[in-house]
Amino acid sequence: SWPGSSGSIASADQIKNISIAIHSQGGLAIAVCDLLACILLTPPATLGFDIAVGSAQRFGVPMGGGGPHAAFLATSNSQARALPGRLVGVSTDTGGRPALRLALQTREQHIRREKATSNICTAQALLANIASFYAVWHGREGLERIAERVHRLTSICVAGLRSSNIEVANTTWFDTIVVRVKSSAEVHQRALAHNILFRNIDATSVGISFDETSNLELIEKLFDIFEINESVAQLDESCELGVTQAMRRNDDFLTQSTFSKYRTEHEMLRYLRRLADKDLALDRTMIPLGSCTMKLNATTEMIPITWPEFANIHPFAPATDVAGYTQLVEELSAMLIEITGYDAISLQPNAGSQGELAGLLAIRAYHLSRNEAQRVICLIPSSAHGTNAASAVMAGMAVVVVACDDRGNVDLIDLRTKCELAGNKLAALMITYPSTHGVFEQKVTDICELVHSHGGQVYVDGANLNALVGVAQPGHFGADVSHLNLHKTFCIPHGGGGPGVGPVGVKKHLAEFLPSHPLSTHDEKRVGAVAAAPNGSASILPISWVYIKLMGAQGLRSATMHAILSANYIASRLDAFYPVLYRGEGGFVAHECILDIREITKITGVTNDDIAKRLMDFGFHAPTMSFPVSGTFMVEPTESETLAEINRFCNAMIAIHAEIQQIATGVISHDESPLHNAPHTVEDLCAPWIHKYSQQQAAYPISAMLGRGYFAPVSRIDAAFGDRNLVCSCEPLESYAISLQ
Numbered sequence: 001s002w003p004g005s006s007g008s009i010a011s012a013d014q015i016k017n018i019s020i021a022i023h024s025q026g027g028l029a030i031a032v033c034d035l036l037a038c039i040l041l042t043p044p045a046t047l048g049f050d051i052a053v054g055s056a057q058r059f060g061v062p063m064g065g066g067g068p069h070a071a072f073l074a075t076s077n078s079q080a081r082a083l084p085g086r087l088v089g090v091s092t093d094t095g096g097r098p099a100l101r102l103a104l105q106t107r108e109q110h111i112r113r114e115k116a117t118s119n120i121c122t123a124q125a126l127l128a129n130i131a132s133f134y135a136v137w138h139g140r141e142g143l144e145r146i147a148e149r150v151h152r153l154t155s156i157c158v159a160g161l162r163s164s165n166i167e168v169a170n171t172t173w174f175d176t177i178v179v180r181v182k183s184s185a186e187v188h189q190r191a192l193a194h195n196i197l198f199r200n201i202d203a204t205s206v207g208i209s210f211d212e213t214s215n216l217e218l219i220e221k222l223f224d225i226f227e228i229n230e231s232v233a234q235l236d237e238s239c240e241l242g243v244t245q246a247m248r249r250n251d252d253f254l255t256q257s258t259f260s261k262y263r264t265e266h267e268m269l270r271y272l273r274r275l276a277d278k279d280l281a282l283d284r285t286m287i288p289l290g291s292c293t294m295k296l297n298a299t300t301e302m303i304p305i306t307w308p309e310f311a312n313i314h315p316f317a318p319a320t321d322v323a324g325y326t327q328l329v330e331e332l333s334a335m336l337i338e339i340t341g342y343d344a345i346s347l348q349p350n351a352g353s354q355g356e357l358a359g360l361l362a363i364r365a366y367h368l369s370r371n372e373a374q375r376v377i378c379l380i381p382s383s384a385h386g387t388n389a390a391s392a393v394m395a396g397m398a399v400v401v402v403a404c405d406d407r408g409n410v411d412l413i414d415l416r417t418k419c420e421l422a423g424n425k426l427a428a429l430m431i432t433y434p435s436t437h438g439v440f441e442q443k444v445t446d447i448c449e450l451v452h453s454h455g456g457q458v459y460v461d462g463a464n465l466n467a468l469v470g471v472a473q474p475g476h477f478g479a480d481v482s483h484l485n486l487h488k489t490f491c492i493p494h495g496g497g498g499p500g501v502g503p504v505g506v507k508k509h510l511a512e513f514l515p516s517h518p519l520s521t522h523d524e525k526r527v528g529a530v531a532a533a534p535n536g537s538a539s540i541l542p543i544s545w546v547y548i549k550l551m552g553a554q555g556l557r558s559a560t561m562h563a564i565l566s567a568n569y570i571a572s573r574l575d576a577f578y579p580v581l582y583r584g585e586g587g588f589v590a591h592e593c594i595l596d597i598r599e600i601t602k603i604t605g606v607t608n609d610d611i612a613k614r615l616m617d618f619g620f621h622a623p624t625m626s627f628p629v630s631g632t633f634m635v636e637p638t639e640s641e642t643l644a645e646i647n648r649f650c651n652a653m654i655a656i657h658a659e660i661q662q663i664a665t666g667v668i669s670h671d672e673s674p675l676h677n678a679p680h681t682v683e684d685l686c687a688p689w690i691h692k693y694s695q696q697q698a699a700y701p702i703s704a705m706l707g708r709g710y711f712a713p714v715s716r717i718d719a720a721f722g723d724r725n726l727v728c729s730c731e732p733l734e735s736y737a738i739s740l741q
């Protein structure tokens with residue numbers, strides 16, 4: 001990595017030799033690098049590296065006690081398709097307009113179990129956007145100014161220390177140095193008097209880092225701490241720099257005009273507004289995405305994350321500085337333990353999928369501690385989310401799929417057979433409860449007992465906890481481990497794909513195997529860290545804390561009841577139009593329901609894609625599509641939607657069904673129908689009208705739509721083209737230009 005943890009920077013030749021040596025053995029070279037340093041230094045790709053990774057926190061994101069922060073993983077085109085998660089693909093819509101879309105979707109929810117290599121689902125999309133906008137705002141020149149300034153302040157500090165015969169270990173540096181002292185304890189003590197924390201390396205070394213908030217006043221304070229009697233202004237004139245000319249980059253970068261156009265606050269604001277206008281977010285409409293729990297993110301819950309007391313805390317600050325965070329973590333943990341019925345919880349995982357990995361690693365460590373290393377088989381029902389299988393593979397387990405019955409429940413006969421076949425190799429069963437089919441499995445306790453009787457552990461995926469809070473506890477009905485998604489049930493906004501928090505809760509016998517951290521004092525039985533900071537994305541924990549405190553026990557139970565009631569209301573209103581695929585034994589669904597579109601497709605050719613796009617013309621975001629069953633919608637209203645909004649959605653679905661009927665009865669063909677041409681953009685509506693239905697039907701299909709504020713920015717996108725054309729670097733702006741013809 002460069003700069004390394006000490007701040008030293010290897011020479012370009014040394015680094016090049018590393019990549020040459022690795023390539024000569026057939027390997028690939030990975031560089032861990034700092035984004036701000038990359039502004040000045042020759043970048044990893046130029047030095048022959050295949051992959052670069054690092055954190056984008058540096059670009060305008062507060063420390064936040066450890067997160068959320070976006071990481072980046074960059075690679076050359078040759079490795080692009082091996083990247084985990086989803087990438088953006090550039091495609092065109094039916095009007096020939098350029099359109100961006102998320103490509104390679106099949107890696108995530110729909111991933112083929114045996115192909116699972118990455119469990120990334122919720123990531124850090126919002127934080128990636130924040131970091132990008134830091135670059136958009138500053139542009140290349142601004143970033144260079146910031147990097148030069150940080151580097152210069154570090155160099156002044158080095159010059160001051162050296163002129164006072166204090167040893168600086170580095171011969172090269174960008175923003176970080178290691179200083180050798182007689183007694184670190186003494187130096188830390190003096191620094192504390194100035195409200196400064198140095199990195200505690202060992203008894204005779206301290207680390208100092210600078211960033212864009214550092215200034216000459218800070219240098220004066222440092223000189224005071226180290227008793228340096230030099231003029232900062234004079235050193236500024238004469239100091240030697242830590243980055244030599246030979247190390248500097250001399251290529252062009254951030255050349256797209258986006259990085260130079262928005263230099264006034266007004267223009268930047270308008271640019272952000274224009275981008276936000278393309279979004280169909282919760283501030284315009286309900287987002288009925290099943291398994292996502294898109295609920296209200298109340299302002300009161302959000303306010304505390306703006307407080308500097310949460311935002312500006314370093315994740316490794318001493319315990320004496322973080323009493324508030326400690327209390328928050330303890331109280332939130334205790335509340336989540338009470339809600340789930342588990343005995344211990346770790347807030348470290350940054351997403352549900354990371355919680356899965358942490359939970360499965362705990363199960364693996366548990367079996368190892370009992371000398372049962374052979375227990376590696378993880379049973380997963382066919383309806384499970386793709387991340388379940390991927391996490392199991394990442395935790396070193398082998399995935400065996402268990403069938404589901406006609407009602408969407410785990411097929412008990414198949415489960416029994418697979419448990420017997422697995423024998424003493426059975427490590428775990430991973431189920432989702434209520435299931436991803438949207439039903440409460442009546443036999444969940446029997447399932448847990450069966451797996452336990454074969455020596456396996458039960459992992460209950462808690463993504464659907466919105467149907468359980470206050471009414472049932474996985475820790476009590478037989479599960480050993482669950483992750484929760486605080487970004488679903490506990491109100492952290494989804495951020496367009498993250499940040500998330502995926503706490504992992506366990507029963508007592510697994511507590512000692514929860515994630516650890518190099519800085520924590522827990523015993524070594526714990527598995528390693530699953531995130532860089534001890535409490536993961538600490539700064540967004542206040543959102544869930546406030547939510548639970550505001551709701552109280554009664555409020556939480558009532559929310560669950562309302563979520564279930566709303567889903568059942570939708571199921572009963574829409575069943576006659578789109579049959580509800582699965583119901584529990586009493587005929588009810590849980591907090592979401594699956595609407596079957598397959599018969600409609602068979603008869604009319606109308607696909608769930610057509611209905612999803614037509615819903616945009618009605619001002620709605622589509623429900624979850626083809627998960628867990630292909631050719632279906634999974635609808636989850638949550639407790640935060642009013643009856644009026646739920647009715648608005650049902651009315652839209654029923655109106656769309658009437659349009660489908662027109663195709664079924666031969667009034668209009670599928671190709672000529674508004675469904676096939678949806679969504680209709682403003683440009684489509686203004687162009688000479690060529691369709692068999694009216695402009696009014698296209699734009700304002702029901703009277704309730706009059707005054708609608710949202711029009712899709714592009715129409716149907718060519719998906720295959722988008723999968724073929726991944727966006728791995730910025731397109732020149734001209735390629736986005738729209739032809740007025």
Ligand SMILES: Cc1ncc(COP(=O)(O)O)c(C=O)c1O
Nearest residue numbers: 121122291351352353385463500
């Ligand atoms: C059932 C289920 N399990 C696991 C996950 C993964 O959670 P995350 O996206 O937070 O990684 C999801 C996410 O949507 C899910 O629906």
